[in-house]
Amino acid sequence: MTSFTNKNVLNLLKNLPRLTISNLRNNDGAVKKNKRGRAQHGGDKHGHGNKGSKARQNFMRPGYETGNTPFYMKFPREQYYKDHNVKRQYPPLSLYNLQKMIDLNRLDITKPIDLSALCNTGLYNINPEDKHFGVNLIDEGADIFKAKINIEVQWANEPTIAAIEKNGGVITTSFFDINSLFILINPKKFFKRGEAIPRRMIPPEDSILYYSSAANRGYLADPEKISWERFVLAQKYGYILPKIEDDPDYEMLVTRKDQRQIFYGLEPGWVVNLKDKVILKPIDSQLKDFYRS
Amino acid sequence: MALRMFYKNAIITSGVSLRLNNSICKRDSSYRSSPFALDPSHYAKFEVTSVPEEWKFVERLIPSKIIPAPPNSKDLPSGWQPQTTQFGKYPYFVHRTRNHMLPVYLKVSMRGMRRITQIKNVDGDIWALEVALKKHLQHLYGEKKIIATKVHEVCGHLFIHGDHVMKVCEWLIKKGL
Numbered sequence: 097m098t099s100f101t102n103k104n105v106l107n108l109l110k111n112l113p114r115l116t117i118s119n120l121r122n123n124d125g126a127v128k129k130n131k132r133g134r135a136q137h138g139g140d141k142h143g144h145g146n147k148g149s150k151a152r153q154n155f156m157r158p159g160y161e162t163g164n165t166p167f168y169m170k171f172p173r174e175q176y177y178k179d180h181n182v183k184r185q186y187p188p189l190s191l192y193n194l195q196k197m198i199d200l201n202r203l204d205i206t207k208p209i210d211l212s213a214l215c216n217t218g219l220y221n222i223n224p225e226d227k228h229f230g231v232n233l234i235d236e237g238a239d240i241f242k243a244k245i246n247i248e249v250q251w252a253n254e255p256t257i258a259a260i261e262k263n264g265g266v267i268t269t270s271f272f273d274i275n276s277l278f279i280l281i282n283p284k285k286f287f288k289r290g291e292a293i294p295r296r297m298i299p300p301e302d303s304i305l306y307y308s309s310a311a312n313r314g315y316l317a318d319p320e321k322i323s324w325e326r327f328v329l330a331q332k333y334g335y336i337l338p339k340i341e342d343d344p345d346y347e348m349l350v351t352r353k354d355q356r357q358i359f360y361g362l363e364p365g366w367v368v369n370l371k372d373k374v375i376l377k378p379i380d381s382q383l384k385d386f387y388r389s
Numbered sequence: 390m391a392l393r394m395f396y397k398n399a400i401i402t403s404g405v406s407l408r409l410n411n412s413i414c415k416r417d418s419s420y421r422s423s424p425f426a427l428d429p430s431h432y433a434k435f436e437v438t439s440v441p442e443e444w445k446f447v448e449r450l451i452p453s454k455i456i457p458a459p460p461n462s463k464d465l466p467s468g469w470q471p472q473t474t475q476f477g478k479y480p481y482f483v484h485r486t487r488n489h490m491l492p493v494y495l496k497v498s499m500r501g502m503r504r505i506t507q508i509k510n511v512d513g514d515i516w517a518l519e520v521a522l523k524k525h526l527q528h529l530y531g532e533k534k535i536i537a538t539k540v541h542e543v544c545g546h547l548f549i550h551g552d553h554v555m556k557v558c559e560w561l562i563k564k565g566l
Binding site (some may be wrong): 155192195196198199200201202204207212213216217218219237240241242243283284287359360361362367368370373374375376377378379380382383 | 434437438439440443445446447450453456457465466468488489
């Protein structure tokens, strides 16, 4: 309180410089000069060390610690991705893309859809050389899916199965060994080779449970159990299961391949001649026995 | 090699049994060294059938050589929209791809840091399209946002800096392109 009465202090305040535009400036380091220093002005290494990948514009792979034992290799751990390079792959196809194919007349839904129909559109492709073993139908776009189809895929999850069965369709998961797969994805190329259609092999040990499970709509499962699982899924997802028996496309919807069959309607052992448009069938009893399911 | 071929031919013409022929046959790398095909009586018995019902199963496996015409319907479940605008309504035109899709793509480079929206198949006055699209995006994002564009007039490509694929697609569909 005394300072207000002190005239010397007031005089001091009067003579001190005012805060004006002429003496305003930024805090130190507030403005960074966006320039690379040259020569003695910080022009040596620019904070990038001496030579090597870090001095150049090189982005090291994730986890690499420039010669140290990387953190991910230091400790014993559960190898989640062990043998990932030999595991079977199922490239995904979404229900949204499937619906788009159907809308644009790329797929004929009056006939059963299998992998060869999908590959013949030219919009979906698998490469068995990269350990692709078929199509994984994923549930993206399950809400907009409206088509009634009979589809055979290699892998499907529960929401996908529900989305297809809700519209009165049928889905089957089935396994094709690599030899059958090469034939299935390009049937024209196979027919031109003039060979007999081989038998489809049964699934390997690690996937036989998947393909014989009714919940996965496996092709080796008991049909009666499948119809029960269809009902269970309808209860779970809360929709009324359309009756296939009353459907006008009943014949199409119940069409299924035999477990040894690769194509619909063509049996193993037959030779297709595309030029003369004839099918050669074996009548030798030994051959018939060999190709029998 | 030539001697073996001669020997084999001699065997076939002289009618020696197939078993003997097979026993001396050695498959080299060339197909010329493989045995000659004999008449069908030497092989497994088969019948030749041409049943139209069975041939239908073969026909459905042969891929179509043409892409089918797109539907005219506007309310498809997938949300695909047909191209309704006539050529010439706007000074510019964006053709659909051969699969009847919009030719709008996202190009990602620089380790995912640079994202560029590319519009292909542009016909007519590409500069007018650039102005119109820039105006629309500026309206959506506000005046402060810089919408940098690049025009490749010869190829009919328009590049916009940033990921605007969905917004460009919506704008094109709204215009009926």
